Amino acid sequence: MAEPGKHEKYEALIYACHALAPVRTVVAHPCDDSSLTGAIEAAEAKIIKPILVGPEARIRALAASLHLELSGIELVDQPYSHASAEKAVQLVRAGEADALMKGSLHTDELMAEVVRKDAGIRTERRISHVFIMDVPTYPKPLFITDAAVNIFPTLEDKIDIVQNAIELAHALRIELPKVAILSAIETISSKIPSTIDAAALCKMADRGQITGGVLDGPLALDNAISRDAAAIKHIKSPVAGDADILLVPDLEAGNMLAKELTFLANAVAAGIVLGARVPIILTSRADSVQTRMASCAVAALYAHARRMAAARIGKLVE
Missing domain, CATH: 3.40.718.10 (Isopropylmalate Dehydrogenase)
Known part of the structure; x- marks a missing residue:
């Protein structure tokens, strides 16, 4: 395992986000300790602005047990993991978010919705x-x-x-x-x-x-x-x-x-x-807090870069 303070390169990535607005990020089914904590900590660091998609009562109970503050954070109630993945992708398609983050559901379950031909977010x-x-x-x-x-x-x-x-x-x-x-x-x-x-x-x-x-x-x-x-x-x-x-x-x-x-x-x-249309953050239960934050920081920097590129193209078209 990594020793604390030994990974200045990640610290630099996280620091680079301080000058940027938090990126709207849909978090699909954050129903275990690590996925919910990672999303909230990234929000507290102002790297992301999360939209939590999943069973609302379960997420609120988990947050209370972990002493996590959910005030000001949007929750979209969905009954189970597959519905959470489907709704999360729908929100991205609707332009409600600039990044997608995996919660406690299986990677294949989320990616199946991402790549759906009729309703996914492939390019x-x-x-x-x-x-x-x-x-x-x-x-x-x-x-x-x-x-x-x-x-x-x-x-x-x-x-x-x-x-x-x-x-x-x-x-x-x-x-x-x-x-x-x-x-x-x-x-x-x-x-x-x-x-x-x-x-x-x-x-x-x-x-x-x-x-x-x-x-x-x-x-x-x-x-x-x-x-x-x-x-x-x-x-x-x-x-x-x-x-x-x-x-x-x-x-x-x-x-x-x-x-x-x-x-x-x-x-x-x-x-x-x-x-895909937006960067997708795939985290593991074994990831450290710093690794989760770095993954969010990478997605945020990428999302901001894409937005700036799109704006430049728009000006050229005008």
């Missing part, structure tokens, strides 16, 4: 997950994608996964994020499909099919995050040894990497889902 972009990791041994936040949604992404899927992560990095004020496309080796081999995907993605970036970042790959993990390892293998690259974003070959690799960093390198991992 033309592939939905993907990004871990924003605070690793004490790495000098900056490290993004890992996708370790939670896309199991075996195709090359076309990876285009959107990379673009989602790049746009998140922009929202977190990283002007030109460096994207390392990971594989087991740093050379291209037809025997390892992820190296072929890496080469294709890099060429796509050269041709403008992926924008806003610097891509390189295939890179092994050591070459992506260690300048010394890259130098030993004579890799000359603006990305090698200094990556902001790690694009993993598949969910299994990403999940293992994130958990290895958490349990062996004392890292903590905030998480967010992108590609």
Whole structure:
């Protein structure tokens, strides 16, 4: 587990929200200690302005037992978790919120409503997950994608996964994020499909099919995050040894990497889902208070960045 005070990168993310208005956030079914506490604490820190969707009597009783103050917080009564997920997505579709936060319901239950063709909040972009990791041994936040949604992404899927992560990095004020496309080796081999995907993605970036970042790959993990390892293998690259974003070959690799960093390198991992109309905050019961706050902060910064971009586009159209 992480030691208190060891994760200044998360503290910086939370601090960056202080100058922004709280983001309207629908919280779907916050019916356990951790999900309700996380939402209220993020509200008290003025990161989000929550709308709690779920069984009202149960939420109020839970809040009383935890000594949490609900005055001034909107509650939308729904009888059970599936109804809560459906209503939460409806509120987003109606423009009532700029972010969606998972409560104590199962992730699949919430995401099923998100991706519904008739009433969901999908866009033309592939939905993907990004871990924003605070690793004490790495000098900056490290993004890992996708370790939670896309199991075996195709090359076309990876285009959107990379673009989602790049746009998140922009929202977190990283002007030109460096994207390392990971594989087991740093050379291209037809025997390892992820190296072929890496080469294709890099060429796509050269041709403008992926924008806003610097891509390189295939890179092994050591070459992506260690300048010394890259130098030993004579890799000359603006990305090698200094990556902001790690694009993993598949969910299994990403999940293992994130958990290895958490349990062996004392890292903590905030998480967010992108590609829908609004950012989606997926939290776990095992998340620390700081991790939950960081996830909310990331969603808030992303939502504000999207709103500003939309406003700029609107002015150009006028």
